[in-house]
Amino acid sequence: MAAREQQGHDYLQRHRIPELLQRLGALLLYHRPENPREFLIQALERVKAGRRAEGEYPNLMDEANLGAMFELLDVVGQGHIRPVQYKEALKTLGLSTEDLQFGDDTNITLDVFKEEVKKKMLESWAVY
Numbered sequence: 001m002a003a004r005e006q007q008g009h010d011y012l013q014r015h016r017i018p019e020l021l022q023r024l025g026a027l028l029l030y031h032r033p034e035n036p037r038e039f040l041i042q043a044l045e046r047v048k049a050g051r052r053a054e055g056e057y058p059n060l061m062d063e064a065n066l067g068a069m070f071e072l073l074d075v076v077g078q079g080h081i082r083p084v085q086y087k088e089a090l091k092t093l094g095l096s097t098e099d100l101q102f103g104d105d106t107n108i109t110l111d112v113f114k115e116e117v118k119k120k121m122l123e124s125w126a127v128y
Contacts, residue, residue: 020128022094030060047128057125059118061093066114080107086116095120 001009012018024040033039049055061069069089073081083102090097095117102108108116 016127023125026060026094027058047125050122050125051128057122059121061117061121063114066117067110070110070113074110080109081113082106083108086113089113089117090120093117093121095124 024043027043028036028039031039043058046055046058050057070081073085073089083100083104083106086102086108087097087100
């Protein structure tokens with residue numbers, strides 16, 4: 001790789017631009033707004049406001065989506081899932097699986113699942 005190309009690659013990685021663009025693209029595909037440019041501007045403004053604690057970060061998953069995801073994971077209807085299922089859900093959502101606080105024998109309820117996924121979503125936007 002040429003020096004200039006390597007510098008460009010390093011710059012993109014340092015500022016996490018590929019991840020940011022992937023998240024913005026996912027928001028676009030999920031919401032399919034009439035005016036995509038304005039939507040992206042508003043999404044970036046929400047990220048900026050979220051960093052200043054003046055608003056909420058943009059999210060793909062709302063309460064209903066998280067509940068539906070949990071139900072898909074809890075196929076037997078026990079009211080809880082295992083940490084390995086939680087970890088796979090985080091991976092599916094493109095969220096970090098580092099620093100998970102659950103032991104292998106922990107039962108994760110719907111409320112805990114929602115709370116923890118929301119926390120991970122906030123953490124994921126906070127890096128931009």
